[in-house]
Amino acid sequence: xxxxxxxxxxxxxxxxxxxxxxxxxxxxxxxxxxxxxxxxxxxxxxxxxxxxxxxxxxxxxxxxxxxxxxxxxxxxxxxxxxxxxxxxxxxxxxxxxxxxxxxxxxxxxxxxxxxxxxxxxxxxxxxxxxxxxxxxxxxxxxxxxxxxxxxxxxxxxxxxxxxxxxxxxxxxxxxxxxxxxxxxxxxxxxxxxxxxxxxxxxxxxxxxxxxxxxxxxxxxxxxxxxxxxxxxxxxxxxxxxxxxxxxxxxxxxxxxxxxxxxxxxxxxxxxxxxxxxxxxxxxxxxxxxxxxxxxxxxxxxxxxxxxxxxxxxxxxxxxxxxxxxxxxxxxxxxxxxxxxxxxxxxxxxxxxxxxxxxxxxxxxxxxxxxxxxxxxxxxxxxxxxxxxxxxxxxxxxxxxxxxxxxxxxxxxxxxxx
Ligand code: EPZ
Numbered sequence: 001x002x003x004x005x006x007x008x009x010x011x012x013x014x015x016x017x018x019x020x021x022x023x024x025x026x027x028x029x030x031x032x033x034x035x036x037x038x039x040x041x042x043x044x045x046x047x048x049x050x051x052x053x054x055x056x057x058x059x060x061x062x063x064x065x066x067x068x069x070x071x072x073x074x075x076x077x078x079x080x081x082x083x084x085x086x087x088x089x090x091x092x093x094x095x096x097x098x099x100x101x102x103x104x105x106x107x108x109x110x111x112x113x114x115x116x117x118x119x120x121x122x123x124x125x126x127x128x129x130x131x132x133x134x135x136x137x138x139x140x141x142x143x144x145x146x147x148x149x150x151x152x153x154x155x156x157x158x159x160x161x162x163x164x165x166x167x168x169x170x171x172x173x174x175x176x177x178x179x180x181x182x183x184x185x186x187x188x189x190x191x192x193x194x195x196x197x198x199x200x201x202x203x204x205x206x207x208x209x210x211x212x213x214x215x216x217x218x219x220x221x222x223x224x225x226x227x228x229x230x231x232x233x234x235x236x237x238x239x240x241x242x243x244x245x246x247x248x249x250x251x252x253x254x255x256x257x258x259x260x261x262x263x264x265x266x267x268x269x270x271x272x273x274x275x276x277x278x279x280x281x282x283x284x285x286x287x288x289x290x291x292x293x294x295x296x297x298x299x300x301x302x303x304x305x306x307x308x309x310x311x312x313x314x315x316x317x318x319x320x321x322x323x324x325x326x327x328x329x330x331x332x333x334x335x336x337x338x339x340x341x342x343x344x345x346x347x348x349x350x351x352x353x354x355x356x357x358x359x360x361x362x363x364x365x366x367x368x369x370x371x372x373x374x375x376x377x378x379x380x381x382x383x384x385x386x387x388x389x390x391x392x393x394x395x396x397x398x399x400x401x402x403x404x405x406x407x408x409x410x411x412x413x414x415x416x417x
Contacts, residue, residue, distance in 0.1 A: 004388070006386065006406075008362065012246070012409040014250070019399075020043035020229070021232065022050070023233070025045065027096045029050070029057065029071065030053070032062075032073040038073065038223050042227045045228075047399070049397045075104075094110070095123050099172030100171045110143065111143050112144060126162075127144070129168065130148070133152065133172050154181075161185060161298045169182050185207075195213070196208070198215070200224040200226050229258070237402075241378055243313035244316055249282050249283075268292065269288040269313075269317060286316075288317045296324070312338060320353055333368035335347055361383055370399075372394070
């Protein structure tokens with residue numbers, strides 16, 4: 001699917017099921033090589049990032065398949081320990097394999113992750129955590145060679161609650177002798193979910209999802225089965241779609257508790273959000289109120305991944321909305337594309353000011369990155385006329401069947417090619 005076509009003006013109605021969490025299944029797939037046994041992961045979303053992770057597992061010599069939402073990994077046949085350069089470039093979050101390969105093989109070679117659409121993506125916190133656990137890391141020609149014949153438990157004080165660094169440390173610690181204590185750990189639900197999977201492998205984990213996590217390796221179980229949590233960012237994206245287009249929908253398979261900061265902002269805008277078990281009932285009229293300043297923060301604060309799509313829905317607000325992006329340096333790449341649709345947004349460093357209430361018009365726009373691409377979809381739902389969104393490969397990295405889902409909800413959406 002190289003490009004999408006959306007004709008705005010259709011209110012949304014109906015029910016869809018929200019996919020399993022991309023940012024949970026990726027570290028769990030990496031951790032599945034720890035045991036040398038078999039792992040079955042259910043509620044696994046069909047995404048290009050997931051297929052990239054499965055390709056890395058196969059290149060490492062594992063058997064890895066995904067069928068009908070069930071991923072199966074058998075890492076007994078693992079032989080490799082290098083993350084191939086092209087796969088590292090294909091998916092920046094491949095760095096999540098660092099801790100797992102180090103714990104399983106005692107050494108790993110990976111290319112320095114380039115930047116990405118969101119700006120420089122350093123991995124200094126990952127590397128210093130691996131060194132705390134006993135790894136020796138050298139650089140040779142753009143590659144990182146990490147060696148750790150025997151990882152040992154240690155205290156790891158993270159300078160920033162990095163999601164990936166927390167995950168890499170937990171996974172490496174599972175293969176270390178002794179107890180590891182991680183302070184200032186990321187508290188995202190995906191961290192809790194990784195902890196639950198590690199426990200299913202036989203690892204002793206406590207505090208996952210809080211700022212202080214302890215991990216102690218133990219004999220692994222030969223088989224582990226795990227159901228991935230719902231994707232809170234995908235859910236936030238569909239709420240933004242209703243806010244932008246108007247309508248009434250039901251989101252099934254959601255964990256409302258993971259969405260508190262997001263729901264609070266949309267309710268402030270006048271979007272109706274009611275929880276019923278694992279479903280969210282979401283409704284919105286045509287006029288919305290601008291929220292108070294939205295500042296992105298580590299969990300449980302407002303998630304940076306929901307900033308672009310919320311911004312697109314704020315274009316339907318009567319008044320100005322202010323955003324402050326504190327997590328990534330370059331997360332406003334959707335703004336120039338939204339301006340091509342008539343949006344009035346000014347950016348000054350980390351601050352963006354959105355003047356809503358102006359009519360949007362269809363345009364040809366290019367998806368700059370995963371969540372920025374979703375923001376263009378959200379804006380196109382409310383634009384007069386037809387938009388064509390190109391570079392949709394970014395969107396497919398993280399959203400399962402998003403066009404089919406929007407069409408099922410009544411949007412005039414489809415593939416343009
Ligand atoms: C995870 O990325 C998510 N990706 C991101 O989602 C998400 O935006 C991010 O966490 C924050 O919630 C996955 O889980 C696969 P970080 P990650 O380490 O782990 C800096 C999406 O759209 N930093 O918490 O890379 C970093 O530069 C993606 O689904 C260092 O300085 O995020 C950034 O400014 C996008 N040194 C900040 O911390 C390090 O060693 C947050 O990064 C690591 C990170």
